[in-house]
Amino acid sequence: xxxxxxxxxxxxxxxxxxxxxxxxxxxxxxxxxxxxxxxxxxxxxxxxxxxxxxxxxxxxxxxxxxxxxxxxxxxxxxxxxxxxxxxxxxxxxxxxxxxxxxxxxxxxxx
Amino acid sequence: xxxxxxxxxxxxxxxxxxxxxxxxxxxxxxxxxxxxxxxxxxxxxxxxxxxxxxxxxxxxxxxxxxxxxxxxxxxxxxxxxxxxxxxxxxxxxxxxxxxxxxxxxxxxxxxxxxxxxxxxxxxxxxxxxxxxxxxxxxxxxxxxxxxxxxxxxxxxxxxxxxxxxxxxxxxxxxxxxxxxxxxxxxxxxxxxxxxxxxxxxxxxxxxxxxxxxxxxxxxxxxxxxxxxxxxxxxxxxxxxxxxxxxxxxxxxxxxxxxxxxxxxxxxxxxxxxxxxxxxxxxxxxxxxxxxxxxxxxxxxxxxxxxxxxxxxxxxxxxxxxxxxxxxxxxxxxxxxxxxxxxxxxxxxxxxxxxxxxxxxxxxxxxxxxxxxxxxxxxxxxxxxxxxxxxxxxxxxxxxxxxxxxxxxxxxxxxxxxxxxxxxxxxxxxxxxxxxxxxxxxxxxxxxxxxxxxxxxxxxxxxxxxxxxxxxxxxxxxxxxxxxxxxxxxxxxxxxxxxxxxxxxxxxxxxxxxxxxxxxxxxxxxxxxxxxxxxxxxxxxxxxxxxxxxxxxxxxxxxxxxxxxxxxxxxxxxxxxxxxxxxxxxxxxxxxxxxxxxxxxxxxxxxxxxxxxxxxxxxxxxxxxxxxxxxxxxxxxxxxxxxxxxxxxxxxxxxxxxxxxxxxxxxxxxxxxxxxxxxxxxxxxxxxxxxxxxxxxxxxxxxxxxxxxxxxxxxxxxxxxxxxxxxxxxxxxxxxxxxxxxxxxxxxxxxxxxxxxxxxxxxxxxxxxxxxxxxxxxxxxxxxxxxxxxxxxxxxxxxxxxxxxxxxxxxxxxxxxxxx
Numbered sequence: 001x002x003x004x005x006x007x008x009x010x011x012x013x014x015x016x017x018x019x020x021x022x023x024x025x026x027x028x029x030x031x032x033x034x035x036x037x038x039x040x041x042x043x044x045x046x047x048x049x050x051x052x053x054x055x056x057x058x059x060x061x062x063x064x065x066x067x068x069x070x071x072x073x074x075x076x077x078x079x080x081x082x083x084x085x086x087x088x089x090x091x092x093x094x095x096x097x098x099x100x101x102x103x104x105x106x107x108x109x110x
Numbered sequence: 111x112x113x114x115x116x117x118x119x120x121x122x123x124x125x126x127x128x129x130x131x132x133x134x135x136x137x138x139x140x141x142x143x144x145x146x147x148x149x150x151x152x153x154x155x156x157x158x159x160x161x162x163x164x165x166x167x168x169x170x171x172x173x174x175x176x177x178x179x180x181x182x183x184x185x186x187x188x189x190x191x192x193x194x195x196x197x198x199x200x201x202x203x204x205x206x207x208x209x210x211x212x213x214x215x216x217x218x219x220x221x222x223x224x225x226x227x228x229x230x231x232x233x234x235x236x237x238x239x240x241x242x243x244x245x246x247x248x249x250x251x252x253x254x255x256x257x258x259x260x261x262x263x264x265x266x267x268x269x270x271x272x273x274x275x276x277x278x279x280x281x282x283x284x285x286x287x288x289x290x291x292x293x294x295x296x297x298x299x300x301x302x303x304x305x306x307x308x309x310x311x312x313x314x315x316x317x318x319x320x321x322x323x324x325x326x327x328x329x330x331x332x333x334x335x336x337x338x339x340x341x342x343x344x345x346x347x348x349x350x351x352x353x354x355x356x357x358x359x360x361x362x363x364x365x366x367x368x369x370x371x372x373x374x375x376x377x378x379x380x381x382x383x384x385x386x387x388x389x390x391x392x393x394x395x396x397x398x399x400x401x402x403x404x405x406x407x408x409x410x411x412x413x414x415x416x417x418x419x420x421x422x423x424x425x426x427x428x429x430x431x432x433x434x435x436x437x438x439x440x441x442x443x444x445x446x447x448x449x450x451x452x453x454x455x456x457x458x459x460x461x462x463x464x465x466x467x468x469x470x471x472x473x474x475x476x477x478x479x480x481x482x483x484x485x486x487x488x489x490x491x492x493x494x495x496x497x498x499x500x501x502x503x504x505x506x507x508x509x510x511x512x513x514x515x516x517x518x519x520x521x522x523x524x525x526x527x528x529x530x531x532x533x534x535x536x537x538x539x540x541x542x543x544x545x546x547x548x549x550x551x552x553x554x555x556x557x558x559x560x561x562x563x564x565x566x567x568x569x570x571x572x573x574x575x576x577x578x579x580x581x582x583x584x585x586x587x588x589x590x591x592x593x594x595x596x597x598x599x600x601x602x603x604x605x606x607x608x609x610x611x612x613x614x615x616x617x618x619x620x621x622x623x624x625x626x627x628x629x630x631x632x633x634x635x636x637x638x639x640x641x642x643x644x645x646x647x648x649x650x651x652x653x654x655x656x657x658x659x660x661x662x663x664x665x666x667x668x669x670x671x672x673x674x675x676x677x678x679x680x681x682x683x684x685x686x687x688x689x690x691x692x693x694x695x696x697x698x699x700x701x702x703x704x705x706x707x708x709x710x711x712x713x714x715x716x717x718x719x720x721x722x723x724x725x726x727x728x729x730x731x732x733x734x735x736x737x738x739x740x741x742x743x744x745x746x747x748x749x750x751x752x753x754x755x756x757x758x759x760x761x762x763x764x765x766x767x768x769x770x771x772x773x774x775x776x777x778x779x780x781x782x783x784x785x786x787x788x789x790x791x792x793x794x795x796x797x798x799x800x801x802x803x804x805x806x807x808x809x810x811x812x813x814x815x816x817x818x819x820x821x822x823x824x825x826x827x828x829x830x831x832x833x834x835x836x837x838x839x840x841x842x843x844x845x846x847x848x849x850x851x852x853x854x855x856x857x858x859x860x861x862x863x864x865x866x867x868x869x870x871x872x873x874x875x876x877x878x879x880x881x882x883x884x885x886x887x888x889x890x891x892x893x894x895x896x897x898x899x900x901x902x903x904x905x906x907x908x909x910x911x912x913x914x915x916x917x918x919x920x921x922x923x924x925x926x927x928x929x
Contacts, residue, residue, distance in 0.1 A: 024135035024142060027128030059139035063147045067896055071147055074895060077835040078276060090137040097127055104120045107113060 004038045011035050016055040029094040033101030037109060044102055052098030057091040136275060146272040150896035152923035161188055161259045162929035168193060171919035174891045174899040177441040184256045186444045187458045189927050191260025194438060194455055197892050200273035201434050201830050202456040203281055206288035209295035214509050216279045221508045226394040228515050231522040234504055235539050236291035242541035250546050254286035257458040273831055292456045297538050300570040303478030303607050304534055306661040308389045309766050310609045315379045316761045319364050328361050329647055331772040333665035336672045338573060338584055338643040339633045343653035346628055350652045355603055357651035365609050365658050369598055372613025373484055388525025388532040405663050406473035407644040407850055408575035409671055410582040415639025417682040420879025421582035423575050424686050425471025426870035428852055431827045433838055435889035437872055449552040450915055452872055459548045464883050468554045469876035471575040473643045475586045478607025478659030479571050480536035483520045483614030487531050492518045493615040520614055533614055537589045542568020557581040565627055573643035579879040583634035584641050586648050590625040592655060607659020625655050642671045664770035666848025669696035686875045691910035692850040697771040698730040698742055704778050708795040718803045720814050732846045734820030744805060747857040748798035753786045768857055809861035826865035827888060836895045838904055840865055884912035
């Protein structure tokens with residue numbers, strides 16, 4: 001792999017973790033999306049979504065799985081949403097934001 | 111150009127998504143609502159509480175009981191406030207809002223309950239009480255301030271608990287007012303005399319004196335031998351006969367008459383609209399069950415009757431069950447105090463508990479500590495003692511709308527129609543220091559200390575079961591207001607309360623003092639070896655201050671306890687536990703033979719015949735797997751439906767309390783041709799049986815083995831948030847209204863029956879002389895639904911088991927509170 005790609009991917013992941021742990025709002029995921037600008041066109045979009053989705057999703061490992069599911073079920077019942085959506089909605093949002101940010105970079109770059 | 115448009119679209123989309131998804135930040139996996147998962151169980155830590163003068167240690171044991179060790183009272187209550195907030199902040203605040211008539215601040219549409227609180231004057235009473243502590247009892251006011259500071263330290267220093275975030279509301283700062291207003295709310299829950307006279311007057315207006323007296327006798331039928339204080343009613347050598355009054359004469363008079371109430375009977379019958387609107391105004395939608403369903407059990411065993419030679423005590427107060435529970439288990443320890451038991455969340459100290467040498471329990475003592483008055487009004491004036499006085503105004507705002515409540519000299523007007531109104535004179539409107547009484551109990555070292563502590567107990571009157579190392583007994587503590595009545599033979603007598611409204615314009619019917627402490631119902635070390643107080647009459651008819659406004663429970667649980675205790679000489683711990691789990695319905699034991707006899711000649715089909723035999727063989731025990739209980743309950747529900755409820759429906763007064771089964775038994779035995787039974791009780795019972803079996807077959811199938819009580823009788827402990835997902839249950843449940851292990855449901859024929867939501871809110875059995883202290887309650891200390899300690903004691907409570915509330919416990923976590 002091109003070292004430039006690897007550096008930008010690693011930086012993007014690190015920045016994503018920093019954002020998810022330090023800022024509650026999902027919109028700052030625009031920034032790690034922009035860092036991916038050196039990555040080649042064809043993997044840039046799926047990669048950005050993957051990072052934006054997987055980074056917040058991986059955070060859930062700090063919670064006991066049974067309690068996480070129980071909690072999601074209750075919050076889901078309160079809000080009228082599926083428990084899976086309760087768990088996945090934040091990673092989906094960050095994934096989409098990062099992907100759109102990357103798309104903008106891609107268009108500008110080309 | 112196309113590229114610019116495309117980029118612009120993406121940027122606008124990004125901006126739109128970024129803005130629109132800000133509210134989802136609470137779902138951030140690292141800092142959002144999921145963090146509650148990690149905070150759900152107790153872990154040792156050191157917490158800085160600047161208001162402390164010395165360090166305080168809190169040990170959480172494996173049963174979820176907190177043990178707080180401080181070096182002085184003030185630090186102790188500050189730490190207690192912090193601990194309660196840490197575990198119950200949302201509960202405390204929503205309860206405080208509800209009691210202070212301000213729930214609509216959080217639940218925007220809910221003002222009906224708020225108005226009820228203001229009609230009854232709770233916020234006003236609480237404010238006056240707080241000021242009274244501040245001015246007259248500075249030491250205890252300082253404890254209240256310390257407790258509040260502990261709560262506020264938690265609010266300032268911690269993340270907002272999840273329940274607040276789910277409802278999108280913010281915690282407010284605690285103050286002594288909120289502790290006082292919650293105390294007032296609990297008082298309301300247990301007060302007799304506000305709702306009951308209105309109920310009686312409505313019943314009387316539609317059915318007349320003879321029927322009222324027949325259905326609602328002053329002393330419920332069959333309870334004369336099971337009073338709390340054994341004997342004829344004489345207390346400390348004083349009785350009614352000594353005053354030259356024959357109890358039989360007194361209790362057989364018409365206490366709805368004008369001489370007793372100052373209100374002409376014909377006028378009373380024209381006041382039904384006023385009675386209805388007044389009752390409606392003070393009916394809180396959050397208090398679903400009638401006050402007659404509120405009850406509690408307690409009994410004491412003297413050292414002579416105990417196998418161990420030491421007194422024993424048992425108590426289980428029946429309250430609405432919620433998660434989290436109204437109670438929170440604690441030990442409070444400092445150089446002046448070492449008490450373990452249950453505190454009411456939001457109020458400092460421990461209300462039901464034990465020290466190393468004393469133990470006490472509480473049950474509701476009926477008898478009016480409030481009375482309703484009929485007021486004559488003209489504009490903003492009311493008539494009193496032949497002159498007009500201006501109504502006092504109390505203003506408040508709810509949902510930006512201004513309201514005004516009006517007060518006469520007796521209290522708040524709860525209803526008004528044309529030139530009449532009804533006011534309530536409630537002892538809780540006068541400052542009384544029950545917190546002081548509670549804290550003195552918490553510091554008691556012997557029986558005399560407990561008696562002295564109860565001299566400060568004001569309202570509501572409660573039966574205190576007391577046991578020390580060597581003594582056991584009862585005291586009904588509290589303020590019973592007296593009314594000076596002139597009987598038709600011109601004798602005068604001071605009575606407790608009225609069955610009806612009283613004339614508010616005539617000073618003769620205003621309060622004329624209170625029952626002196628010396629003559630409150632009381633007994634120490636009863637010679638027969640035991641006494642019990644599950645809400646039955648405290649004293650017999652020769653009591654010097656007749657209970658005219660009595661409104662006792664039917665006495666079914668008292669009868670079961672009496673039948674058990676009298677046959678169990680040398681009671682031991684196992685006997686105590688078995689009695690607390692007892693499921694015998696004593697009124698069913700009396701009613702069943704009457705029903706069986708009435709049905710003996712009925713022509714039955716196969717299933718009816720099977721059901722008849724089940725009922726006949728039933729042991730009158732309300733166990734989960736009992737089919738006889740199911741047949742019995744639906745049968746009497748149908749009988750009620752065809753008799754009492756039929757007539758109440760005719761007059762649109764179905765909200766009245768259901769008459770007791772004892773009245774039904776008495777009337778079936780003595781007046782089988784009464785109009786209540788349409789002239790023939792046998793026909794009514796046969797018809798009800800036929801309907802019952804049809805209903806059971808339709809809803810439970812024709813296989814009778816499926817007609818078990820647990821199939822239709824279920825327990826649901828609702829979450830205080832109102833969210834079903836956070837509730838416990840529904841689970842099959844045992845018991846009925848009259849079993850010691852209680853599971854009350856109304857007389858309805860739905861399938862399943864309405865969920866039981868009121869039962870033993872805690873159970874305790876103590877033997878102070880042996881250092882044995884056992885307890886259980888249907889919940890846990892934490893309101894965090896993810897925590898094991900949300901409901902850690904529920905399963906044991908459900909199966910009538912106990913945990914150790916004594917002095918040997920296993921440490922689970924340790925908190926150090928540093929100044």
